Amino acid sequence: MMALSKVTYFTHLRAVVNPGRYPPSTVSLRLLSFSSPEEAAAERRRRKRQLRMEPPLSALNRNQTAPKPQSTPYYLNPNNPKLPEHVSALTGNRLNLHNRILTLIRENDLDEAALYTRHSIYSNCRPTIFTINAVLTALLRQSRYSDLLSLHRFITQAGVVPNIITHNLVFQTYLDCRKPDTALEHYKQFLNDAPMNPSPTTYHILIKGLVDNNKLERAMEIKAEMDSRGFAPDPLVYHYLMLGHARVSDGDGVLSLYEQLRDSLGDVVEDGVVFGCLMKGYFIKGMEKEAMECYQEALVKKKMSAVGYNSVLDALSKNGRFDEALKLFDRMMKEHEPPKKLSVNLGSFNVIVDGYCGEGRFKEAMQVFRKMGEYRCSPDTLSFNNLIERLCDNGMLVEAEEVCGEMEGKGVSPDEFTYGLLMDACFRENRADDAAGYFRKMVDSGLRPNLAVYNRLVEGLVKVGKIDEAKDFFELMVKKLKMDVASYQFMMKVLSDAGRLDGMIQIVDTLLDDGGVDFDEEFQEFVKGELRKEGREEELTKLMEEKERLKAEAKAKEAEAAEAAKRSARAAVASLLPSKLFGSKETDSESKPEGETQALNQEESTNATVPEAEFAEKRAETEGDGTSDQVTTA
């Protein structure tokens, strides 16, 4: 508008000065002098642009409380949060760096990729946020959560502005690690601070993650928020939520969600992804007829993706319609035409294998499992674990071992859970030596079994009278595990029962060195009680005194060394300057404790994750159905 009015002004001027003629040069010079109102107009336009610019959500909130006049462009105001880099930043050297990192990721050298990215931060070629995201994504793919978080922390500290993908990755990480609260906290921070809006993928990640973490209510809240932000209703989101309701057997919840979706989409739900869960909902409510009608409808009319198929498959096989499921599976395999149409994926096989096992048809389960490769699906550790668990539970240890042997050929390595399963099964079959063998293999291959697995092993060994071996494992694991009181006592009891008190005293020795376990009165009483059997109780006090003495000696030595260091530092400084400036000892003594508390805090934060272990332990036990659900929706 400004532009137009200005032009009319110009023509008007021309007419006044010299009708019918070209304007004299004075006008032309005046024309040039217009450049300042022109600039003012440009400024005004820019300001308008500012106002119309999709305001970051946070800015909206902020403006409500304290509206600030925005006269400078967004990027010139240092108080505005920085915007992430644009795709066009990825050129020249930075693009070369990006490609280099991508190659490293392809070569599966993630350590180097992450390290090189870090080192590039402080160089003349800063990695773009895209490069960093690529590394973070690769780390997440390999479930290397702590590496991911530490890299993320590094880049935020270095002032690299994260973009929406980075945020999504962080949410995904915390949800994958079963820390939904942290994820939500980050999400809240993101809404408040980040100069960008969440994307549909953000909501997919959050809602799926929350449902998987049994936080259905929070997931529903997030969905409500998504609606209020004007996002189109997304069938996939509804699928996750319905799945969550189905898991807690809330049939009404499933149905009402479906109705909600249907209403908002105008009575027709094109996407077939929700129908599997809808069927589950009907089954829960005992409405078999409706469920099967829904099944027929989905097959004929709807657009089905692999995820949609899998959930239908799951609904059928879990509700006693395995034959129907097999029929559908056949159809899916026929439709499967990679890469154009992907109707079968790993999840489908997991469901079918699980279904066969549930029917007790283990031979067929293994057959289907082995057929996976033909459909370009490769089983991961999770699906192997699932099958092995089913086989072990049904006493088919030989088959389970066979399947386990196939893992290496498929490029999948067994994990702690696999070995734990096999170990337990071996104990059940009275093959204690093999069980010990699996445990040893697990430790040798760099895996880290937890305390529960170790306890089961030692218990099993002791039960069959292999005390020596149990003791060997104790000695092997005592350095690697944080043994608790019960594990120590168990081993001591075993040794003392076998009359090997020397061995037991040796354990007390390591226990005292350990420091992780509190050797309290009760515990001491227990040890004394054991020793009393042979009247050697005074040996404990002797041992403890000896330890105390050694510790005190070490401490004295340490203090001496620290003193010496201090002295030399002081001497170094003193040699530099005249004495009066270095008079105050206060600064000296003040700065020290600060460092110590910091170190302590760090210690604490690392320990904070320990209780988490128990939770997962419980989860591992229910892994059976957790597995299929998880992979189905993946």
Added chain:
Amino acid sequence: MELQLHASMGSILRAGNSIVLTHSSSSVPFCTYAMPDASRGRNTNRSTHKIPPLRKGNHPKLKLDNQNKNAPIPDLIALCEEGNLDQVLELMGRGAVADYRVYLALLNLCDNTRRLESGKRFHEFLRRSTFREDVELNNRLIGMYSKCGSVKDARQVFDQMCHRSIASWHLMIGGYTANGLGRDGLLVFQLMKQARVPPDGETFELVLAACAQAEAVEEGFLHFESMQEYGILPSMEHYLEVINILGNAGQLNEAEKFIEKIPIELGVEAWKSLLNFAQIHGELDLEDHAEELLTCLDPSKAIADKLPTPPRKKQSDINMLEEKNRLTEYRYSVQYKETHEKLGGLSGQMREAGYVPDTRYVLHDIDEEEKEKALQYHSERLAIAYGLISTPPRTTLRIIKNLRICGDCHSAIKIMSKIVGRELIVRDNKRFHHFRDGKCSCGDYW
């Protein structure tokens, strides 16, 4: 081709405005540089006669111009074709009259050479010519300016145009987008709608490109849907632009979904751009999928020595490995307001690594915070900071200092060397210190 040399006009103008005023009193058009060409049928020799003879003697340059008059008249068009931009401009500066074709040729030249200075000079000539309101020339001018990276000038030209064709609008929107100002491009589109210029398919292509530049996903979809209101059927280009919008904003899953929904056959292009975006955002699986589809459609695109994708790893339960997966939880606190100097940026990481400023080495009587700040600006640290930002990663830095290194710097540099992953060799007046991986060759004794 008719060429005129208007002797002395250039020099006279340079001498002062007074002469021009005398001109304007007669019926001579103001614009004396570029006379209307023959096709407009004006007598072009008039201006030469109108020069007051009186002034001639005062001007040394006039002689030269007079000589030029006798010299063979240079063919501006030919010069343009030779690409001799400067010479043509010089000649025009001296008063050579150029016709429409010369202007066009000149614009092309400016366009190709991307020299803003020449462009501006040319604009000056154009402004005084009779073609100054010519839509085509102005459009080209807008294009030239935006190609030279001066959108401000382009916008000025655009604003001063009395009549605009749809191409002017297109050029302006495209110009903004090309210069990374997608938002302004969208504003121009808004103006265009207000001016009731009916947009066409190309307009929307440009508007969507502007959205892609500005990462304005929602707005992009609004525009994309509004195409129907104007009765424009989205073509392949439009769909590709929408993919660009989503890709630029990092919404790859949405992009993939969008591609699947497109009713027309997009072929290779769509997947190619998705592949590209997957590479940018580091989505390995999507990249592979897109590539597979691509080779499926066009087998010649197959990459022979492609590295296989490393398999996904999923831990059945993470807590079997308490220690390995120890999660360092941390509060999300981005210090946006912090200036991101290298040293400022590093200090957070250094503190995390256990660095505590040792303020004993600051000898001035200032408060603790000031002391820490003072420590940050020791010359060796400044030198390292400079070295870091000016060299590629992992190169060794050598720093020479003629005083002894202070204890705090020593420990700071030790930690720094680990964080930045470089060897830092610092020589002070006593010895060399080789810092590497958080250790120093002097063994903390110097």
